[in-house]
Amino acid sequence: MNTTTSTYKSGFAVLVGRSNVGKSTLLNALVGSKVAITTPKPQTTRFPIQGIVSRPEGQVVFVDTPGVLKDTKDALANTLMANVKESLKDVDLILYVVDPTRSIGEEEKAALRLIEHIEKPKILVINKIDEKMPYRDYYLDMAANFSEVVEVSALRGTHAKTLIDRIFSYLPPGEAYYPEGQLTSLGNEVWTAELIREKLFLRLRQEIPYTIHVEVEAVERRDNGVLYIKANIFTTDERYKRIIIGAGGRGIKEIGQATRKELEMVMQVPIFLDLNVEVDPFWMNKFLK
Numbered sequence: 001m002n003t004t005t006s007t008y009k010s011g012f013a014v015l016v017g018r019s020n021v022g023k024s025t026l027l028n029a030l031v032g033s034k035v036a037i038t039t040p041k042p043q044t045t046r047f048p049i050q051g052i053v054s055r056p057e058g059q060v061v062f063v064d065t066p067g068v069l070k071d072t073k074d075a076l077a078n079t080l081m082a083n084v085k086e087s088l089k090d091v092d093l094i095l096y097v098v099d100p101t102r103s104i105g106e107e108e109k110a111a112l113r114l115i116e117h118i119e120k121p122k123i124l125v126i127n128k129i130d131e132k133m134p135y136r137d138y139y140l141d142m143a144a145n146f147s148e149v150v151e152v153s154a155l156r157g158t159h160a161k162t163l164i165d166r167i168f169s170y171l172p173p174g175e176a177y178y179p180e181g182q183l184t185s186l187g188n189e190v191w192t193a194e195l196i197r198e199k200l201f202l203r204l205r206q207e208i209p210y211t212i213h214v215e216v217e218a219v220e221r222r223d224n225g226v227l228y229i230k231a232n233i234f235t236t237d238e239r240y241k242r243i244i245i246g247a248g249g250r251g252i253k254e255i256g257q258a259t260r261k262e263l264e265m266v267m268q269v270p271i272f273l274d275l276n277v278e279v280d281p282f283w284m285n286k287f288l289k
């Protein structure tokens with residue numbers, strides 16, 4: 001326990017912003033580990049994911065959220081937005097992430113509206129400073145609505161530590177939410193399913209990534225030391241299933257290999273990954289529960 005007179009601080013910092021600005025990449029940079037999956041496609045993140053940074057003086061729990069959408073046309077988009085709103089309920093600090101390589105559009109305004117009434121410290125995080133930033137000044141013009149501005153490159157980790165320092169300065173006194181050393185709230189199975197989804201997102205085009213849901217069904221350690229993982233990939237249509245599997249099973253094989261390599265690097269054990277593709281037009285109903 002903390003026996004000194006200095007107060008331990010803790011709190012929840014929610015990463016919010018439109019899709020693709022780099023919220024999940026930033027979460028990983030702040031935590032120093034791949035907690036959330038990231039892809040160049042919008043709507044990659046589907047549910048709030050917590051990443052934890054513990055220091056002697058306190059603990060900050062980052063909450064990565066799905067990208068804010070302008071129109072919520074379908075059930076999935078509605079759920080994503082509901083998840084963002086839920087995450088903003090109990091928050092100590094907001095990290096509003098923007099992408100200065102893209103202009104401010106309707107989506108940005110929708111995202112701003114979500115946070116404008118929240119009376120908590122808000123940091124405007126200008127991300128992707130490693131890129132050309134034609135719209136940087138437009139975002140800087142929003143600074144008056146924020147407690148401060150921090151410019152970072154989540155991809156390179158530039159100013160990640162500065163940002164954490166600034167975040168700590170706003171945290172209220174409080175106890176740790178998680179044991180020191182824990183980096184995420186995600187269990188191994190959910191994280192593995194997310195990793196498979198990332199490989200699918202990176203490989204598949206157009207609408208297909210959004211018809212997919214992944215669940216890990218079994219994880220067993222075999223006598224020969226191999227970790228056997230069985231996962232099911234659900235899609236909504238027979239046509240998509242054929243595309244995912246690919247000619248001669250090549251598609252699913254490549255997805256399996258890419259996922260297995262990454263899992264083996266992290267877990268440091270040989271892995272047998274058993275991937276099955278199933279058609280379930282109603283997976284969204286279960287997911288939306």
Ligand SMILES: Nc1nc2c(ncn2[C@@H]2O[C@H](COP(=O)(O)OP(=O)(O)OP(=O)(O)O)[C@@H](O)[C@H]2O)c(=O)[nH]1
Nearest residue numbers: 019020021022023024025039043044045067154155
């Ligand atoms: N150049 C550059 N690219 C970045 C940076 N941060 C993120 N990206 C890229 O931006 C894309 C989107 O990153 P994500 O972290 O998935 O974005 P997100 O905001 O979580 O997106 P959603 O989950 O869809 O809302 C990926 O291709 C990242 O590699 C950065 O600092 N510099």
Ligand SMILES: [Mg+2]
Nearest residue numbers: 023024044045
């Ligand atoms: Mg994300």
